[in-house]
Each structure stands twice: as structure tokens, then as C-alpha cells.
Amino acid sequence: MEPNVAESLSSSMGEKPLAVRIWQYKLHYVIVISAMIFLFVFKIWPLLQGLYMSMVDYKPFLGLFASEWIGFGNYRMLFSQPYFRETFVNTVTYKLAYFALSAGIAFAAAISLSGIRSPRLRGWSASVLVLPYFLPSVLVGYWILLLFNPSLSPFSLSERPLLLGSGSSVLIPLSAEVFKTSGISILAAVTAIAAKHASATSEVQSAHGFWRMTGKPAARAIIAVALIQLSVFATTDQELLLLLISPLTYENLGTIDYFVYQTGLMNGQYSMASAAWFVKYAIQIVFAAAAYFVIRGSFLADLFHPLARDGIAPQRGSGSRVAGTAVSILSIIAVVAIMILLFVYPFFAPGEKQLAIGDLISVPNLIVYVLLYGAATIVSMLFALVLAYPMTVNRLPGRTFYRLFLIICMFSGPAVIHEYMFFRNAGMVNTVFPLALLGITNFAAVFVLKSIFNSKHAHLKMQAEKEGKGELAAFFTLFVPNIWKPLIGLGVLQFVLLWHSYLPSVLYINDPSRQAPLTFLFNMTRMEPEVMADPAVMQAGALLSLLPVALFLVFRRWLTSEVMLSALVKK
Template identity: 40%
Template sequence: MEHNSVEHREGIHTESRPKQTRSLEGWFSLIWKYKLHYLIALPALLLILIFKLIPFFKAIYIPFIEYEIFRGIANSPWVGLDNFRQLFKAPEFRHILANTLIIKITYIIACGFTALLISLAISGIQSRKLRSALSTLILIPYFVPAVIFAYAVMFLLSPSQSPLFTFDTFILSEPSLFRPLLVAVEVIKTSGIPVLIALAAIGARHAALTRDGNYLMESNANFSRMNLIPALRAISAFMLLQFSTILSTDLELISTLVNPLVFQTGDTLNTYMFRIGFMNAQFSVAGALWLLQFIVQLLFTLLAYLLVRGFFFHDLFSTSKDVSDIHVRNKSGSFIGTLITMVYLLVALLPLYVLFIHPFITSSTSEVNLWELVSVKSFVLYVWIALAAVIIHLGITLTLAFPLTVKNLPGRSIYKAFLLFILVMGAGSIHEYIFVKDMGMVNTYFPHLFFGFFSIINIFVLKSIFNSKYADLKEQASQNGRGELHAFFTLFIPKIWKPLIALGVLQWVFMWNSYYTSMIYTSNPDQFSPILFFRTLSTSADSMGIPPGDPVIMQLGALISLPSILLLLIFRKWITSEVLIGQIRKL
């Protein structure tokens, strides 16, 4: 009996070894089969290692030392948790944290509600051309640089300079009014993105029913199933993705609108971090705040990713590309939809009137004209810097997205988690500044170039677009014995080149419209980007002999805004709702 049991146990072990060996061999055979996916990602991963991971190692060390800029990280004294204690004991910290949460949550709710209302209104308009035109108009404010849009709002609300309204006081200096005004401005500027996402979801629902031959029956029976539910689901996904940045706000928009009179209600973690880090040189305390923000938002990002992937993926990535798939039969609904959308646009486009029309029909009292303010060299240089960065960015996005098109790729889950980890890091933080300083690149153009390489969310957007539409084609090509190199050049690139170009356009717009990188890495005015020059001019125009609020300032703002808006109009057909998902974390 005992002899038989020993033989039985040995038999089990001898049978399990071949299974384990076969499993290991199968794993290695898959790695060999998909070797191109690993090799093609290596150059991009090397860039991420240099420009994201190395600074991140500094980020997790700086909060625990008393960083002294002339002694460097290695020679600065270790202080343990003192920086965190100092941060939490700061009397303003709790108010600033509360401000951030209130502003962010209010924005998410207000933007979601506005997008739902406007998307339902536009979806009720019969004319396809009118629907398309209105959806484009709603997008335009997003393509205006935040600092210029905020300056136009300030001018519009000015008691002494507003061309349209009369105010007794400057309402942006009222603490009780600042938050709702800030949220309203941000909603107007950014709500075009969730509106288009919701309209695409509605269009996908209409297109699906049309293909199935059930459109007439459904459209006559149930408006909520045709329009309301798809829009609600899409906007819910948008709101979930917004919660992934729960402790972040639009630094450039808020820092333009905020002033010391409203710090008690308008100061946020981003403005506070910038102030204590870059202005007060409390690098370690700012680093502690960044690390806290990173940990919280990493958890929220992972949660949002899992929820959106599990419940809302098909609401965001569908076969519908624009509003032309929506069919409308109700004339009275079309009139109401047009009326609601027009009223909203009347309000939303007021800052654009102040920017693009009013300064060109008003006489300037300045002795300096527009063309004396424009630096052609700066314009041309930053156009090419952004373009060069975008070309590298497209290569990174393309090569890092391709491995995610293979569902059984060994290590795929770890790879996705790694990319999400990099995604949450963001850009322009204290540790990246220290990295740039240590590399001797401060007051050079290299930071503008290098940090323009990365927008990790675009990798997920590109792979989701491909997988939602063409995954079956890739599987079929694999079954037919086509290699992965063949799939990359004859299937992947031909199918996604239009959304890839659109993502590149949006990355260029983001770089051109933002002054933050130029501000923290450049102290030489001759090297300022055009948008940073505008910000400097708008806050110190009198030092240049220009009266504050003079039309020439807004003329310069209009000129700087023009390239981004022209790109929107040129590439509008390619800038679909799916592509715009990549902008959600930047709102």
C-alpha cells in the first residue's frame, strides 16, 4: 500500500512537470511571437526612463530632505517627515484643500449638466450642417489659450473697461462670487469636449438602430432610449475621468483670474504649490505636496480606469464619428434645440467677441502698435519647437500603443499599469525643474522640446480606437499567418493615421497655448514663448508704455490664438469625440 502511494505521488509530480514546462514554453513562445511589440517600444521607454522616471526618483526623495539648491539633493540634510508636518500644520492648507475639492467637484457637476443639456439640444436639431456648425462653435473656446480667455473675461467684467456691461465693482474681487464665476468660465471654455462625446454616443445609438432596421419604431417610442441614456452614459464616463484628477485644477486659468482679495476662496493646491515652490523656494514642502497629490490621484486614476473600461468603454469608443449619424424627425424639438443652443452660445462666445472683434473696431491710445509687439523670431521658433516635439510624440504614441492591441501579450497588464503610473505624474513639477537644472538646461529651449514628447493618455486613446473598430481584422490577419511587422505597417498605421494626426494637432495646440513650461524654465525675456510674452504684457503693460486694457493687448491675444483655432477648423473632421478624450485630464 505504502509502495503504491509513493508511486502515485511520483506519478503526479512527473505529470505536473511537463504541464509546467509546456506552460513556460508557451509563455516564451508568445514572447518570441510578439517580439516586435517589445522591441518597437524600447526607444520610447528609454525616453520615459530619462525624462519621467529619473525625475520621479528625485520626487520621492525630495520631500524627506531639506533641499538646498546650491548643495544639491545628495548633500541636503535628511529631515524625515518634517516637510509633511509643516505642510499639514500650515494654517492655509486646509482651506486650500477645501477650495480645490469644492472647485473641482462643482466644475465636474456643472460641466456634466451643461454638456447633457447642450448635447440633447443639438441632437434635436434637424439640419445636419447646423448641428455640425454649432458643435464646432462650442469647441472654439477650448482652443483659445487659457490666459488669453481669462484676460478676455476679466476685460468683459471690468467696471471701467467692459464694452458690454456696467458694473459698480470688479466682481472677480468678491470672495463669495469668485468660485461660481471661475467654474462658469471653465465650463464655458471646456464643455465642448463632453458635448461632442455625448453627441457621438447619441449618434452611435441612432446608427446602430438604423443598421438593425428598428430606427422608426424606437424613435417614435422612446426619446430617452435614443438620446438621453446614451448621453448620460457618455457624460458619466467623462465625469469619472475628471475625478481621476480630483486634486488638480487649471493652473493657468486660475492664476490669471485669482488675486489676493479672493485667496480665501480661490487659492487651490496647484497655485499654492507653484507659489511655495517656485516663488518662495520651499522646494521640499512643495515636493511633499506633490507626492501627496500624486498618491491620491494615482488611486483615483486606477479606479476611474477600471470603471470606465468595465462599464463605459463602448459609450466612448463607438462606430459613430460625428453628429451626422443622428436622425431627427420632430420639427418642434428642432426649434427648441436650436433656441437652447443659440442662447448658450450667445453667452459662451462673448469672450470671443471681446478677443476677436472689439479690439479691432476700437481705437488704441498706445503709441505701440501690434506689429511692434510681435516677435516673428519667437513665433517661428516656437512653432517649430512644438512641431518637432509633436513628431517625436507621435512616434512614442504609435510605438507604445501597438503592443496594447495584443490582448494575450505576456506582461500586458503590467505594461498598462506602468503607463497609468507615468500618466499620473503629469509635468512641470518641482522635481522636473531640479532635473532640468542639474542637466544645465534652464534658460534653453530643450525643456520645451523634451517635455512636449509625452502625453501618455493618447496611447490609451489610440489603442482603444483601434481595438474598438479593427481588433477582428488583426486577429484575422494573425490566423492567416501574417506577421506582426506586416500588421504594424499594413493594418495598424493605415487604420489609425487620421486619429494619430488629430492627436498630434491637439498636442501642438496644448504646447502652443501653455505658458507654464516657458515660465518655469526661462528667465530671459528674449526666450519667452509668445503666450508667456502675452501674460507678461497683460500684467505689466504700463511698464511698456501701453495703457492697461488697451485694444493692442487683445489684438496680440487674438493673433496668438489664431493658429490653434485654424488647426481646429482645418482638422475638424479628424478631431472626433474619441480623439478629444485625450484632453479630459488637461481640463
């Protein structure tokens, strides 16, 4: 009913002349123009430099603009390389398998959970399935290396290293990524089912049957989530795969992301790496724009629900309740078992410590990064707040261009090569400034905030305009009061993302003692096996990984399915 109210209010207001509308929404243009200037300096200009680099034979001693122009020569050479073609095929195959596995698990789990009678059990079950997202990829990768190496594993899983098998080398990280992220799809599907039941009377529910009330909403939500994931089709969990890729697994695990990392930063072929990155960028920007407009036109109501409730009318029949309870119990057991392995077992692991936890965790450095990431998170929340507000005005001239500009910026990073060159030329290497600046932009949060507000409160915004309330007054009295909870949830996700990330520290800070706290786990995987498997390393990894888990438990109620969607484009 609310969207119809908004439409009727919009039509009743009439179409004002362009100049009048521009003056009416001058506050939004101040926001948009200021944001564009900032984003041009830190996003678009490095992007243009990277594009130029991909078309020259870059020589560091000559500089970018003095290097020889070769046009599309790097791109022709790129596609002539068997290694790049292999990584391209690996990436496509990996992502298609991820989509299929994640969607299948999400649909089955959501249907099963919808049959649980107890709202509390259903809510906790869905939360348990989301919890793995809050485990750092570096911790997951570290334990994969331990568990599937016969000489290091505390359990006898195999007599030979499973990561060296052609099939298992892909299946293991693929399963880990599905384990980490499929809970988001499940939560979206369960919420869609709840919204469908909340919008219908018991008589309508009985008349429509199981498929229309449960199966179809879940399927549409999962398709919508898959469309969001399509926008990062050429991106994999680089921080997980970087730990697992070796010369023996590169043929199966090498992806475009790793090709860019290896070619540019390890081999110094910056132009070739830039060309590979822009191939990936071109694919993703096309998919992202297409996914955005398809979701906006056909699936937006399946993700952002004005009538969503915590409760779902339980499915009739004992079979669905038994299935739901069984899935709930099994999922809880599986996740709890993994949490015990990651956070409890390290403190009871056999063997003598050769290292001390104090050698691996520097308390002053820990405090620095908590404050740094906390400050970056607060700035990112304010950034998302003001950038989302102009998109709540349906009749804002230039609104479509603004959305496309944000989409272009959203997928311009993380960029290993041209962002590194930008910060190096600015003299920021070996400082924490790149880590902070990379953490203050959260474009996914911008789109989530505007979608949440528009799905639930667009009619109030239209009413305020009709009554002649100013845009600044509406911002503080209408927009902020109605989206502060999801804004905090998005801030939690941003902090968790920054806390999990070790690759920026590896790229920008050479001194290990000044790198982000969890970076030590990545460094340990490059040590001798005996050092890597030291109980102190396990314990330090567990302690540093507790903070994101604690944040999830504290803010669980605000980490809704709508908020969690922003995590799907952060990889």
C-alpha cells in the same frame, strides 16, 4: 458584432506557451523596453528625485542627497498648515462644482441638439461648442481681468471689481473653464446618441423610446467623461487661475497647484512644495487607475463606438426640434459674440496705442516656436503611435503592467518642482530644450489610439495573427492605415496645447524676448493697468491666438469626440 468576432478568433487560436508568445511578440517588447528606458530617464528618475526631496530638508547649497533626511516631516508640517488645508478644500470644492455644472450643461445641450433635423446644422452646432477649447487660457484670463475691472473694462459691468467678491471670484473662472471644456462632453454625448441610433432599426428605435435611445446613451457618455476628468481631480486650469489669483482672492481661488507654485518657486520651500505635489499625485494616480479600469470594464463602448455615424434620427415631435434649434442658435450666438470680442473688437477699441504690435510680437521668435512646437508634435505623434501598438495585442504577456506604467508616467507631469530641478541640473534652464522635451510625450493619445483601433479593428488584428502575418507587417498594413486620421487629430491637439502654454516659458526662460509667443500676455498682466489695457496688447493677443482656431477649422472633421477625450487629461 466585431468584438464577438475578435473573441471567437482569440479563442480559436488557443493559448500558446508563455515563451512562444514572448518570442511571437518580440517587436512589442523592443518597443516597450526602449520606451521604458527613455521614460525612466525623463519621467521616473525626476519623479523619484522629487519623492526623495519631499522627505528631506532640502538645502540648495548642500544638494539633494546631502540634505538632512526627515522622513514624513514635511507631510506632517504640510497638513498642519491652515493655508494648505484651505487650498485642498478649495480644490475639491472647485472640481465638484465643475463636474456638476459641466455634466448638467452637457446633458441638456446634447439632448437638445439630438432633436435637430439637419445633420449639417447639428454638426456645426456641436463644433461651435467645442471651439472655445481652442482659445488659450491666458487670453481668456487676460480678458476676464479687463472685463471685470471697472477702471479697465470697455463695458460697464460693475462699479466694483467683481473678482474681489467671495462668490464671484470663484464663479467667474469656474464659468470660464466650463465654457472652454464642456463642449467636449457635449460632443461625446451627441456621438453616443448617434451610435445608438446607427445600431438600431427604425422599428427598434420606436419600441425602445426616448430614454433608451437618446437619454441613456447621453447620460452614460457624460458619466464616462466625468470618470476621465476624475483622473485629474486635484488639477485645475493653472494657467487661467495663475492670472486671476491675488492676495485678495487667494483665500477663495488658491488651489493645490498654486500652493505648489507659490511655495516652491516663489518662496523657495522646495521640500514642502514637493510634498504638496505628491499628495496631489497620490490622489490622482489612485483615481486615474480606478477610472481606467471602471471605464474599460463598463463604459468603453460609450466613448469608442464601432458604429458611430454623423447622423442621428431626429426625435419625433416639433417640440424637440424647436428646442434643439433654439439651443443651437443660442449657443452659436454666444460663442460668436465672444469670438467677436476677442478677435474683432481689439482692432476697433477706442484709445491711443502706447505700444506697437511689433514691440510685442517678434517674427523670428514666432518662427522659432512654430518650428519647435511643430517638431515636438511630430515626435509626440510617432511616440504615441509606437507606444499604442503593443496594447492592441490582448494576449501580450505583461500588458497590464505596461498600462499601469504608462498611467504612472502620464500623471507624473507637469511637475513644477522636480522637473525644474531635473532640467536645471542638466543645464537646460534658459534654453528651449525643456519646452521641447515636455512636448514630445502624449500619454493620453496612446490610450486614445489603442481604444479607437481596438473598438473598430480588433477582429482584423486577430485575423492577421491567425493567418500568420508578422507584427511588423501588421503595423504598417493594418494599424497605421486605420488610425492615421485620429493620429493627425491628436497631433493638432498636442500642437495647440504647446502653443497655449505659457508657464513652461516662465519657469525655464528668463529672457522675455525668447519666451513662447503667448507668454507676453501673462507678462502684460503684471504691468501697469494702462499698459495692460493698451489696444496693441489686445490686438497682439488676438493675432497669436488665431493659429489654434485656424487649426480647429481646418481639421474639424478629424477632431472627433474620441480624439477630443485626450484633451480632458491635459491641464
